[in-house]
Amino acid sequence: MPPAASLRPHPLLERLRRRWLGPLFDRLGYDLVPAVPDWTHRPLSRRETEALIAAAAARLDADLAACGLSLPGGTGPAVAAFWDLIGGAPVAQRRGGNGFNGALQLYVLMRALQPRVVIESGVFRGLTTWITRQACPEAEILCFDPDLSGLRYRDARARYHARDWWSCDLHGLDLSQGVAFFDDHISQARRVLEARERGLTRLIFDDDAAAHRLHAHGGPAFPTIAMLMDPAGGTEPVRWRRNGREFVYRPDGEEARTARAAIATAHAFDDLHAATGYSPARITYVALAPPASGDPT
Numbered sequence: 214m215p216p217a218a219s220l221r222p223h224p225l226l227e228r229l230r231r232r233w234l235g236p237l238f239d240r241l242g243y244d245l246v247p248a249v250p251d252w253t254h255r256p257l258s259r260r261e262t263e264a265l266i267a268a269a270a271a272r273l274d275a276d277l278a279a280c281g282l283s284l285p286g287g288t289g290p291a292v293a294a295f296w297d298l299i300g301g302a303p304v305a306q307r308r309g310g311n312g313f314n315g316a317l318q319l320y321v322l323m324r325a326l327q328p329r330v331v332i333e334s335g336v337f338r339g340l341t342t343w344i345t346r347q348a349c350p351e352a353e354i355l356c357f358d359p360d361l362s363g364l365r366y367r368d369a370r371a372r373y374h375a376r377d378w379w380s381c382d383l384h385g386l387d388l389s390q391g392v393a394f395f396d397d398h399i400s401q402a403r404r405v406l407e408a409r410e411r412g413l414t415r416l417i418f419d420d421d422a423a424a425h426r427l428h429a430h431g432g433p434a435f436p437t438i439a440m441l442m443d444p445a446g447g448t449e450p451v452r453w454r455r456n457g458r459e460f461v462y463r464p465d466g467e468e469a470r471t472a473r474a475a476i477a478t479a480h481a482f483d484d485l486h487a488a489t490g491y492s493p494a495r496i497t498y499v500a501l502a503p504p505a506s507g508d509p510t
């Protein structure tokens with residue numbers, strides 16, 4: 214599907230940016246670039262399109278298998294369906310949210326998991342809500358983000374809450390068949406423990422990065438799942454600098470220990486860059502140990 218006309222930069226604005234605004238921002242130390250999503254750039258010839266779809270499907274098949282999941286007939290048909298869908302996405306974003314690869318992984322995971330209820334924490338413009346709706350047309354979707362002012366896609370059947378999911382009363386909602394997608398820049402250990410407390414066992418995290426890669430991420434949430442599960446993690450503090458600010462994480466805390474113990478399996482998906490050429494994704498699937506009978510939910 215060709216990109217919607219609204220996703221192309223306006224020719225007049227583009228000329229203004231190149232001639233005047235771009236050089237001015239450059240002198241001030243900023244990049245001014247059009248908010249064109251990465252999927253507007255794509256192969257047009259059949260052989261290359263098929264190669265991209267096959268390469269992505271091969272990696273996604275292996276990732277789903279590592280999670281104990283699958284799609285009937287493999288992920289090939291889902292990747293092909295996504296390829297046709299994404300050109301019509303109602304949200305154009307270049308930064309601040311998922312691009313092609315992360316959106317594709319979310320789509321395939323949601324199709325494999327088929328949740329009845331989806332908790333989405335970290336909505337931003339709404340791209341990932343739209344992806345979830347395409348994958349699960351019947352799901353009840355609950356969206357949480359303290360700042361919903363940037364929404365570009367509002368799902369007609371989703372419920373929106375401008376607050377943290379943990380401060381919302383969800384009694385009466387059966388989350389045992391649900392899936393939570395956390396893309397909210399909050400400690401992933403904290404989200405694991407909150408999810409367990411509410412009876413969720415199937416979690417998807419964005420922005421999962423190993424400790425030695427965290428410096429490259431904007432607004433890092435830590436500890437990440439990779440930091441929690443690092444067998445060589447030790448007890449030494451982890452330190453890094455980003456945008457002139459120093460961060461430190463001490464891995465021996467109670468929260469990290471309890472969250473680690475709650476995780477049955479965690480699998481970081483291939484970043485898909487080698488398969489598709491698009492920006493690397495950072496999606497991880499986490500399965501929690503089922504609650505023991507008698508545990509509060």
Ligand SMILES: C[S@@+](CC[C@H](N)C(=O)[O-])C[C@H]1O[C@@H](n2cnc3c(N)ncnc32)[C@H](O)[C@@H]1O
Pocket residue numbers: 309310311334335336337338339340341357358359360376377378396397398399
């Ligand atoms: C990376 S963006 C989400 C991007 C979106 N999922 C996508 O891929 O298009 C992170 C969002 O988390 C939101 N956020 C910050 N604190 C939060 C919280 N406590 N609960 C839920 N969302 C939060 C921010 O307002 C921001 O919109």
